[in-house]
Amino acid sequence: MAVPVSSASRFSVLRSHHPVGASTGYMYDLRGDWPAQVDQAWQVSPFAIELSALAETELDSLAGYLASGPQLPFRYLSIHGPSKGRALPEPELVARLGEVSALAGGIVMHPDTIEDPAPYRALGRTLVLENMDARKGDGRTVDELAPLFAELPEAGFCFDIAHAWSIDETMSAGADLLDALRPRLRHLHVSSLSPELHHLSLTEDHEELFMPLLRRCRDVPWILEAPPRDP
Amino acid sequence: MSQSGAVARSPLEQLAAASGRPFPHLLRARETTREGLEARRITLGQLSHDEDVAVVLMGSWGRAEVTSGSDDDFMVVVRGTDRHGVRPSITEVESVLTEGHGDHGTFGERVASDELTGRIGLDEDTNTNLSRRMLLLLESVYATGRDLYETVTAELVDRYLAESVKDLRVPRFLLNDVIRYWRTMCVDFAGKEHKGPEKWGIRNAKLRTSRKVLFAGGLLPVLECSKLPRDEMPDFLTRQLRMPPTDRIAQAFLTYDASDAGGRALGAYDDFLGHLDDDEFRAELESVTRDTSKESAAFQDAGRLGKDLERGLLALLFETESLPKLARDYVVF
Numbered sequence: 001m002a003v004p005v006s007s008a009s010r011f012s013v014l015r016s017h018h019p020v021g022a023s024t025g026y027m028y029d030l031r032g033d034w035p036a037q038v039d040q041a042w043q044v045s046p047f048a049i050e051l052s053a054l055a056e057t058e059l060d061s062l063a064g065y066l067a068s069g070p071q072l073p074f075r076y077l078s079i080h081g082p083s084k085g086r087a088l089p090e091p092e093l094v095a096r097l098g099e100v101s102a103l104a105g106g107i108v109m110h111p112d113t114i115e116d117p118a119p120y121r122a123l124g125r126t127l128v129l130e131n132m133d134a135r136k137g138d139g140r141t142v143d144e145l146a147p148l149f150a151e152l153p154e155a156g157f158c159f160d161i162a163h164a165w166s167i168d169e170t171m172s173a174g175a176d177l178l179d180a181l182r183p184r185l186r187h188l189h190v191s192s193l194s195p196e197l198h199h200l201s202l203t204e205d206h207e208e209l210f211m212p213l214l215r216r217c218r219d220v221p222w223i224l225e226a227p228p229r230d231p
Numbered sequence: 232m233s234q235s236g237a238v239a240r241s242p243l244e245q246l247a248a249a250s251g252r253p254f255p256h257l258l259r260a261r262e263t264t265r266e267g268l269e270a271r272r273i274t275l276g277q278l279s280h281d282e283d284v285a286v287v288l289m290g291s292w293g294r295a296e297v298t299s300g301s302d303d304d305f306m307v308v309v310r311g312t313d314r315h316g317v318r319p320s321i322t323e324v325e326s327v328l329t330e331g332h333g334d335h336g337t338f339g340e341r342v343a344s345d346e347l348t349g350r351i352g353l354d355e356d357t358n359t360n361l362s363r364r365m366l367l368l369l370e371s372v373y374a375t376g377r378d379l380y381e382t383v384t385a386e387l388v389d390r391y392l393a394e395s396v397k398d399l400r401v402p403r404f405l406l407n408d409v410i411r412y413w414r415t416m417c418v419d420f421a422g423k424e425h426k427g428p429e430k431w432g433i434r435n436a437k438l439r440t441s442r443k444v445l446f447a448g449g450l451l452p453v454l455e456c457s458k459l460p461r462d463e464m465p466d467f468l469t470r471q472l473r474m475p476p477t478d479r480i481a482q483a484f485l486t487y488d489a490s491d492a493g494g495r496a497l498g499a500y501d502d503f504l505g506h507l508d509d510d511e512f513r514a515e516l517e518s519v520t521r522d523t524s525k526e527s528a529a530f531q532d533a534g535r536l537g538k539d540l541e542r543g544l545l546a547l548l549f550e551t552e553s554l555p556k557l558a559r560d561y562v563v564f
Contacts, residue, residue, distance in 0.1 A: 017550065076538075102525055105535065124528075125535055182491045183252035183498055186539075219492035219539075219546035 010204055013214050014190065019076055020222045021048025023189070026199060032058070034065035038072065044228060048076040048221040050108070056082040056093070063100050076221045078106040078128070078187060083113050094119040101126045105221075106186050108158050111139030117151035128156040128186050131177055133163040133197050140167050142180040149184070156186035159217065161210050162193045162225070174213050188217050191225040201229040242474070242482040243497070249485060250494020256505035257296065257477055257497070264297040268372065271303075274327045275375045278319040283310040285376025285383070286324055289338060293370030294441065294448075295475040298508040303328035304338040306363060310379055313343040337362050344383045348390045351408065358415065365412040368472060369449045381469075388468050398460040401561045405468075406453045410562070413446035424521070432519025432530050439537025440503045447544050448476025451483040454557050480544070487551040496543020499536040506532065 014020065022044035024030070024037035031037075034051070041049045049072075053059045059082060081097055088096070097107050106128040114120060120127055129148060132139040139145055140163070149155060159181070164174030178185070191199040192206045202224070207214075214222075240248075247253050268288070275286050290304040291297045305328055309317055321339060332338040337359050347364045350356045368387055373380035391405035420438050424431055452471035456464045471479055477497060484493025506512045506529070515529035524530045548558045 018545075102531055105538065125532065178491070179251070182250065183494055185491075185495060216491045218489065218550040219495060219543040221542075 010208065012204075012207065013211050014202060014207055014222070014228075017214075017218065017222055019045065019047035020190075020224065021045045021050065021074065021076065022227075023050040023052055023080065023223050023225050025050070025052030025054055025080060026224075026226050032061060034062060035070070038070070042073065044224065046073040048223065049074045050078045050080055050223045052080040054080060054083050055085040056087060057085055058082070059093075059096055063096065066100055066103050076105050076187075077103065078108055078221075078223065079104045080108045083110045086113060090114075090116055091119040094122055098122055106156060106158070110136075111145060111148050112136050114148065117148060120152055121154070124154045125156065127152060127154070128158045130158040130160050130189065131163050133160070133193070134166040135197055141173060142176050145177075145181070149181070155184065157181040157184040158187055158189060159185060159213075160189035160225075161213060162189070162191045162199065162206075164213075165206070165210070166193055166197055171209060171213060174210075178213055178216055182216070185217060185220055187220045188214075188222045189225050190214075190222045199225040201226045203229070242478040242485060246481040246485055246490060246493050246497065249490035250498075252494030252498040254477075254497060254501040256501045256508065260291075260296045260298055260504055260508075261475070264292060264295040267297055268292065268374065271327065271374050275319070275324065278323050278327070278375075280375060281309075281318045283379060284308065284317055284319070285379040286319065286374040287367065287371050287380055288328075288374050289366045289371050290333075291441075293366065293372050293475075294444065294477070295372075296441070296477075296504060298504065299510070300507065300513050301330065302332050302338075303330040304332045305374065306338060306367070307341045308344060308347075308367070308376075308380065308383055309341060310344045310383055312345050313341060317341055337366075344386065347383070348387050351390065358419070361408075361412060361415060365408070365449075369409070369412075370445055370476060384472070385465070385469055388465050388472075392461070392464055392468075396461050396464065399457060401454055401457045401557065402464065403561070406450075406561060409446070409449040409453055412449075413442070416442050416446075428520040428522075430517055431521055432524065432527065433513070433516040435524075436503075436516050436530065436533035436537065439534065440500060440540060443537070443540060443544065444476050444480065444500060448479045450562075451547075452479055454554065454561065455483075457557055483554075484543075484547055487547060487554055489547050489551050492543045492546045496540050496547075499539035499543070503533060503536045503540075506536075 022041040024041055027037045027040055030040065051062060053062045079100055101107055101123060104126060107123055107126050108128045108130055110132060111129050112132055131145065159177060161174060164177055165171060167173045190202055192201065192203045194200050243254055243257060285308045287306050287308050291301040305324060307317065307321060307324060321341060342363055346360060347367060350360055367384065392402055394404065396402045416438065420434055423434065452468055459467055481493060481497060484490055512529045515527055516533060519527045519530045547554060549555045
């Protein structure tokens with residue numbers, strides 16, 4: 001499943017795009033230390049960032065960090081809401097997300113973690129739903145996402161291009177997602193995937209494969225879900 | 232109307248079809264503008280008019296974006312020099328255009344075309360003169376005196392193209408004035424804030440949205456002149472500037488193969504216009520100050536929509552095939 005890296009120097013649509021930013025989700029060693037995660041993301045790009053509170057227990061510390069009023073350079077800031085370790089009732093989780101939403105351009109949620117869409121309507125345009133990878137049983141395709149978007153008419157779409165690749169390596173399913181959800185597109189998750197479907201730095205071959213779809217998304221922030229590859 | 236009898240679709244409608252993103256609020260506002268304009272033309276047409284006078288509507292009328300809260304921003308344009316006893320008088324026009332007008336000093340006045348075309352640059356080109364000239368060029372529509380209006384706007388375009396314009400080059404004189412006006416609006420926003428917090432929220436929201444549409448709607452046709460011989464530029468610019476700014480922008484997104492981004496950018500603007508038509512939303516924006524802006528859902532929404540619009544326009548200018556080179560060569564220096 002892995003795509004070999006070519007040594008040839010190619011045009012990089014990633015390098016020519018703006019803004020690109022890092023997700024703190026890949027900074028496993030710094031988990032819990034928000035200033036350190038922000039510093040590392042800042043090294044990648046001072047223009048965009050996604051602060052990942054992937055475990056529900058991280059949400060309080062993130063809210064506390066943001067409430068402390070850190071001076072951040074980023075012109076686009078999104079927050080990835082919890083996708084594991086969920087214990088809070090959904091209305092309470094949404095209320096906590098709402099508290100940090102004023103500072104964020106988007107609150108990204110995995111559709112397969114949403115049991116009842118109704119409370120999420122309170123997040124309005126801030127809520128952004130991400131397409132899932134092949135390991136998940138739902139939220140992967142246009143048909144699987146359609147009922148949730150119907151319940152959440154203001155929600156945006158976060159296109160995880162590697163997740164789309166895991167469903168269909170021809171990228172046809174990815175094109176279908178963009179065709180159907182392009183008016184809602186708010187940002188991209190960009191990476192390659194390991195055979196176990198863990199996020200890896202975007203390879204040159206994947207960048208070339210993804211290029212036709214990436215070109216359709218030139219107006220939204222691209223968030224790297226793995227460290228940028230060496231130049 | 233095409234030869235087949237089918238109604239030609241506007242660039243905005245073409246972009247809606249190409250991007251899968253309808254623009255219901257913009258299209259409804261166009262209809263509201265058309266109806267309102269028709270009514271005003273009939274009533275204003277009953278006023279006695281001198282031959283060299285036109286009543287011109289500006290702002291949302293010129294953008295074809297009239298909503299429930301729109302003002303009747305107007306000027307009485309006199310060709311040549313100003314004089315006393317011009318018909319219709321300002322009082323007569325105000326008796327018909329009863330929605331009031333903003334920015335006293337800019338609107339609701341008699342304006343001589345010689346001042347608009349003859350005072351470009353230097354001390355005599357006041358902030359008011361610059362604003363009137365740019366609004367006449369970029370977002371205006373005649374209410375009466377169509378021929379006079381078309382003559383004066385053509386004279387203004389000719390004035391900008393009279394000197395130093397070459398085939399297949401962007402006309403820098405006009406470009407610089409369009410950019411200058413956008414930056415003037417930004418600086419004036421800060422100047423008004425310094426004087427007091429009144430209407431900070433609505434001014435800020437409009438700067439992020441409708442003022443940006445006004446600027447981009449002027450910038451894009453001027454950059455397109457780089458494809459034309461000099462003698463075709465006046466006609467091209469005149470035709471472009473008679474279209475609503477959102478049509479000019481939609482056409483650029485279609486031309487540069489960026490319809491998805493265009494759908495999202497103008498989709499955000501469409502949402503903003505829809506919100507602006509809501510009395511509660513508008514009232515909240517009008518009462519927001521910098522200090523209360525973080526607690527205002529309306530202001531936060533307007534800010535996000537403004538960002539979406541801006542990102543689309545920046546992608547058009549800096550990440551399409553040929554526009555980035557033009558933007559680099561002409562827009563900064």
